Amino acid sequence: MENEEYEGRIKALGIMVVMVIAILIARVGYLQVFDGEYYASLADGNRIRIIPSMAPRGTFYDRNGALLVTNRPGFTVSLLPLTAPVSEDVIERLSQLLHVPVEDIHAKVDAHSGFDPIRIKQDVTSDIVSIIEEQKNLYPGVVIEVQPIRNYILKQEAAHTFGYVSEISDEELERRKDEGYKSGDIIGKFGLEKIYDHELRGENGGEQVEVDVSGKPVQILGIKEPVPGADLYLTIDKNLQMAAEQAVDDQLAMIHASAAAAVVLNPQTGEVLAMVSRPAFDPNLFAHGISTKDWNEINNNPYHPMDNKAITGEYPPGSTFKIVTGTAALAAGKVSPEEKIFDSGHHWIIPKGNADGEALGWLNFTEAMAHSDNVYFYEMGNRLGIDNLEHYARMFGLGKVTGIDLPYEADGLVANRAYKRKVFDDDWYLSETFDAAIGQGFNLVTPLQAAMVMGEIAANGKCYKPHLVNRIMTQDGKIIKEFQPELLSELDVSQNVINLVQTGLHDVTKYGTAARIFAGFPVEIAGKTGTAENSQGRDHGWFVAYGPFDNPTVVVAVIVEQGGYGATSAVPIGRKILEAAFGLNQPAAAPAPANGQAAP
Amino acid sequence: MTKRIFRRMDFALIAATVGIIIMSLIIIGSATHINTPSQERYWFVQRQGLFAIIDVALAVFFMNFDYKMLQGYGNKLYIFNLVMLLAVMLVGHSALGAQRWISIGPINIQPSEFSKLIMIISLAGLLEDRLGKINTVHDLLPIAAYVGVPFLLVLKQPDLGTSLVFMAIFFGMVFVCGIRLKLLGGIFLAGIACCPILWHFLKDYQKMRIMVFMDPNVDPLGSGYHIIQSKIAIGSGMLFGKGLFGGTQSQLNFLPENHTDFIFAVVGEELGFIGAAVLLLLYLVVLWRGVQIAKDASDMFGRLLATGITSMLAFHVLVNVGMTTGIMPVTGIPLPFMSYGVSSLTTNILAIAVLLNIQLRKQKLLF
Numbered sequence A: 001m002e003n004e005e006y007e008g009r010i011k012a013l014g015i016m017v018v019m020v021i022a023i024l025i026a027r028v029g030y031l032q033v034f035d036g037e038y039y040a041s042l043a044d045g046n047r048i049r050i051i052p053s054m055a056p057r058g059t060f061y062d063r064n065g066a067l068l069v070t071n072r073p074g075f076t077v078s079l080l081p082l083t084a085p086v087s088e089d090v091i092e093r094l095s096q097l098l099h100v101p102v103e104d105i106h107a108k109v110d111a112h113s114g115f116d117p118i119r120i121k122q123d124v125t126s127d128i129v130s131i132i133e134e135q136k137n138l139y140p141g142v143v144i145e146v147q148p149i150r151n152y153i154l155k156q157e158a159a160h161t162f163g164y165v166s167e168i169s170d171e172e173l174e175r176r177k178d179e180g181y182k183s184g185d186i187i188g189k190f191g192l193e194k195i196y197d198h199e200l201r202g203e204n205g206g207e208q209v210e211v212d213v214s215g216k217p218v219q220i221l222g223i224k225e226p227v228p229g230a231d232l233y234l235t236i237d238k239n240l241q242m243a244a245e246q247a248v249d250d251q252l253a254m255i256h257a258s259a260a261a262a263v264v265l266n267p268q269t270g271e272v273l274a275m276v277s278r279p280a281f282d283p284n285l286f287a288h289g290i291s292t293k294d295w296n297e298i299n300n301n302p303y304h305p306m307d308n309k310a311i312t313g314e315y316p317p318g319s320t321f322k323i324v325t326g327t328a329a330l331a332a333g334k335v336s337p338e339e340k341i342f343d344s345g346h347h348w349i350i351p352k353g354n355a356d357g358e359a360l361g362w363l364n365f366t367e368a369m370a371h372s373d374n375v376y377f378y379e380m381g382n383r384l385g386i387d388n389l390e391h392y393a394r395m396f397g398l399g400k401v402t403g404i405d406l407p408y409e410a411d412g413l414v415a416n417r418a419y420k421r422k423v424f425d426d427d428w429y430l431s432e433t434f435d436a437a438i439g440q441g442f443n444l445v446t447p448l449q450a451a452m453v454m455g456e457i458a459a460n461g462k463c464y465k466p467h468l469v470n471r472i473m474t475q476d477g478k479i480i481k482e483f484q485p486e487l488l489s490e491l492d493v494s495q496n497v498i499n500l501v502q503t504g505l506h507d508v509t510k511y512g513t514a515a516r517i518f519a520g521f522p523v524e525i526a527g528k529t530g531t532a533e534n535s536q537g538r539d540h541g542w543f544v545a546y547g548p549f550d551n552p553t554v555v556v557a558v559i560v561e562q563g564g565y566g567a568t569s570a571v572p573i574g575r576k577i578l579e580a581a582f583g584l585n586q587p588a589a590a591p592a593p594a595n596g597q598a599a600p
Numbered sequence B: 001m002t003k004r005i006f007r008r009m010d011f012a013l014i015a016a017t018v019g020i021i022i023m024s025l026i027i028i029g030s031a032t033h034i035n036t037p038s039q040e041r042y043w044f045v046q047r048q049g050l051f052a053i054i055d056v057a058l059a060v061f062f063m064n065f066d067y068k069m070l071q072g073y074g075n076k077l078y079i080f081n082l083v084m085l086l087a088v089m090l091v092g093h094s095a096l097g098a099q100r101w102i103s104i105g106p107i108n109i110q111p112s113e114f115s116k117l118i119m120i121i122s123l124a125g126l127l128e129d130r131l132g133k134i135n136t137v138h139d140l141l142p143i144a145a146y147v148g149v150p151f152l153l154v155l156k157q158p159d160l161g162t163s164l165v166f167m168a169i170f171f172g173m174v175f176v177c178g179i180r181l182k183l184l185g186g187i188f189l190a191g192i193a194c195c196p197i198l199w200h201f202l203k204d205y206q207k208m209r210i211m212v213f214m215d216p217n218v219d220p221l222g223s224g225y226h227i228i229q230s231k232i233a234i235g236s237g238m239l240f241g242k243g244l245f246g247g248t249q250s251q252l253n254f255l256p257e258n259h260t261d262f263i264f265a266v267v268g269e270e271l272g273f274i275g276a277a278v279l280l281l282l283y284l285v286v287l288w289r290g291v292q293i294a295k296d297a298s299d300m301f302g303r304l305l306a307t308g309i310t311s312m313l314a315f316h317v318l319v320n321v322g323m324t325t326g327i328m329p330v331t332g333i334p335l336p337f338m339s340y341g342v343s344s345l346t347t348n349i350l351a352i353a354v355l356l357n358i359q360l361r362k363q364k365l366l367f
Helices: A004-034 A036-047 A088-098 A102-111 A126-134 A170-179 A191-195 A238-255 A292-299 A318-331 A365-371 A374-395 A417-424 A430-437 A447-458 A495-510 A566-581 A592-596 B002-008 B011-032 B043-062 B067-091 B111-127 B137-155 B160-176 B181-201 B204-214 B224-237 B263-296 B300-324 B342-360
Strands: A048-053 A067-079 A118-124 A142-152 A165-167 A186-188 A205-211 A217-224 A231-234 A260-265 A272-278 A341-343 A361-363 A462-464 A469-473 A479-482 A487-490 A526-532 A540-547 A554-560 B093-095 B098-104 B107-109
Touching: A004 A036, A004 B160, A004 B224, A004 B263, A004 B300, A036 A048, A036 B224, A048 A142, A067 A088, A067 A126, A088 A102, A088 A118, A088 A126, A102 A118, A118 A142, A126 A142, A186 A191, A238 A260, A238 A272, A238 A554, A238 A566, A260 A447, A260 A566, A318 A365, A318 A374, A318 A430, A318 A447, A318 A495, A318 A526, A318 A540, A341 A374, A361 A365, A365 A374, A365 A495, A374 A417, A374 A430, A447 A462, A447 A495, A447 A526, A447 A540, A447 A554, A495 A526, A526 A566, A540 A566, A554 A566, B011 B043, B011 B263, B011 B342, B043 B342, B067 B098, B067 B111, B067 B137, B067 B300, B067 B342, B111 B137, B111 B160, B111 B300, B111 B342, B137 B160, B137 B181, B160 B181, B160 B300, B204 B224, B224 B263, B224 B300, B263 B300, B263 B342, B300 B342
Parallel strands: none
Antiparallel strands: A048 A205, A067 A118, A067 A142, A165 A186, A205 A217, A231 A469, A260 A272, A260 A554, A341 A361, A462 A487, A469 A479, A526 A540, A540 A554, B093 B098, B098 B107
16 A cells, blocks of 8 residues: 555544444443343243133022023133224224223223233124134124123012122222222122121232233133132022012012012021012122113112111011010010909000900900000010110110121111210100000011011020021031031020010910901911001011920011001011921912022 | 465455454344244345345455556546435435435445445545645645535435545545644634534434434334334343343334344344454454555555544444444434445455455555
8 A cells, every 4th residue: 555644544444443343342231131020020020811710600509409690601802902002093993893992901901910801892792702813803802701690580579688799999999909909990889798798709810921922812821710708608599589579579569569579587596598678679780880871770670679678677576576575664664464464445545455446355475465555565675764675675686787698788777865865865755665565666677687576486595697608618528617507695584475475476366456468377377467657658567486395497677668467468478488498388389499499 | 366365365354344344244143033924034144145146256355456557547537426316315215204215227326325335435535645735724725625515415415424424534534645633633622613503404313313422212113213123132132142042122123124224133142241242353354454555555545535434434334333323312323334235345345355455566566
């Protein structure tokens, strides 16, 4: 070369070239060696998606193993969250297919975080499933999840007992996060579904899938099978439950009443055999999100279909309270069984009498009970005083929850001085003692409490905790929990007193207020009718009963809201339920057994 | 003669280049095989391989000629270059928002690739007798204008990447041609001062690319997507890589353009740091040989040619690998010998042929 002066420029070029490569190697080393783990996790986040599979909830069986509540497979259309945004075309197409507004889909996508699927619509028809499956290319990122959907086979029957399930609310989620509840979970909201949610829900599983950039699953990397929830074996007898529902419905239709409740239990164990509340609702409506129309229909019903009247309905006990008053009077020695009291149509201190003003003349204890004579029991109240009445009412367990395994149970109310002082800031008057003695005034009981009172007489004073579940068992047969009869309390009265009350109640169906309807009934029944005054409208009709008289295994309590006299509204229902309980309805319903065992 | 040529061949340069091309064919195969119907699975590899062979044959053929004769064609090639670039604007068809291709029969040609090499040859011809004579703006202006016309034509396509390559070639060559360092410094300062003005001439997507380069998360699913996914691909390859055909980023399509501009990310993901470093070292061999050939060239024309070619290749490697690793903004320029694309491959192989030719006829060679 002629000019060596510029040789240095070439060297500089060489140095630059080496530096360029050195910088690039350093940069690549930094990304791959120093930060490699971080980027590896990002790469996994790109390609790995978890598609959860929901554990099927536990099944409900009746005491004889008949299916009550189960699951059916339902298809949910979901979107996989992707690295790239979901294309507008796909959202548009999906919106048309599912009849879900585009804005709703956008809202769900925007609100979603994390990598689990965004549920767009639950429980779609199989037509929609096959359209999406067949035209996969038109629906990239759209997946069909198979989710078990709660299936209440009996529809609205026993709805209040079983309860219903629905998606977890924000507030519930906040409260129960620590127990492993997650957003979007299905949770029991009412009834047994709520109380035993923890046992019923099982453990969700999932599939780990590798997806490509459009969200198309490429391969399954791992599967965790969901663990199904534990099954509930209820104390409910399906046939009796259905007979009770039928009896209530028939009677309501006949007398044009709208609301009623009935409880059937075994007084010697506390097992609830049937529980009815009317009006009712279909819990299936909630399983995949209730429609506004259905919800409004339920919400606008003045008789509150969502209330379980058997445990939350608080009614004046009416004459059924005479069981308490009578037991108290005998136990406290305020009256002897032989003493006769004259009913002239009204009491001599305060002119209160029987409902229709009839006068029944001289009556002893059992006769007064059989005829439900008000004057006799006014006098018992008069002799006992309100404090004694309160004492015995509480001994029977009134004024507080029974502790049944259902949510929202009401306390009821025992008439007492302190309550009046507190609420009305007033002294107690004798006339209020009179009212209390025949179950009017301040006293309030739930149908379940009414059944419990009757049950305590039937079980010679023993009070067993009412319950709906016999045992909880996993699907592979492991017993998680078994419920034994639990003695809550015992009446502190002599057996003699109880025998006398029992005799009086037996006489009710022999020659007393329920005699006409129970004429010729083949099983010996003790009962008590009641008519509770209702300031809002017609009187509520009550009937409580147990049988067989010698060894009672069934207690029934029935109330018909605004049904008028207990003897004409509630007693016919009680009789039909007792018929079913003792299998007396079989000949009349000869083809029925097949019906009763319909779902194996 | 043949034996002598054989003895004078630059085997390091040949080996490094062939090594990169082989690596390229393997990686293109891996990057394209999943999204291609099975009967066409190796279409990209076959095509790229076929052209590699044709190009090498061409290169061998050109060995018979002395590179010095190119000097005489400098201005004719320059004119041809302008015509070709104008033709792209008139009859070319566009892809990805830029008009870069013209079709000749079944082959789509990207003239801006060839124009880089043509630019080097013409500029070397122009500068050949100006060593140490670029001292004032007045000296520089005609040279700048000479490069400026094709530069603007390419910029208009728009192909910002290639036009930047023109600038790299220009600066590399005038530097070696002994431009006064004060003048060079002045140009850089003026360039920096002009940045705000240039900003206005950028297209929106180009502005976005620069903004995204500063922070890819400005637009993670839009313009920032490439950079983010490319960095994830490379980083997740870690030391040993995920293995050929095993890159989840590229095989599952998270990484677009994985066989063209972003092929380095596939190398990083599937072959790991080891593979990426080996590839970069192969480039170092090529570039280092380029510098040595420039140094040893028998005349100024040869030195300038070798300098231009080395600058071009170095700039390509820096910008492309820098882009895929997130230290350079996204400009669509291919990785030499690696990225799929026959125009680019042909240009680069011919460039290597020129280097070999210069080496073959260096001063110490006695005929």
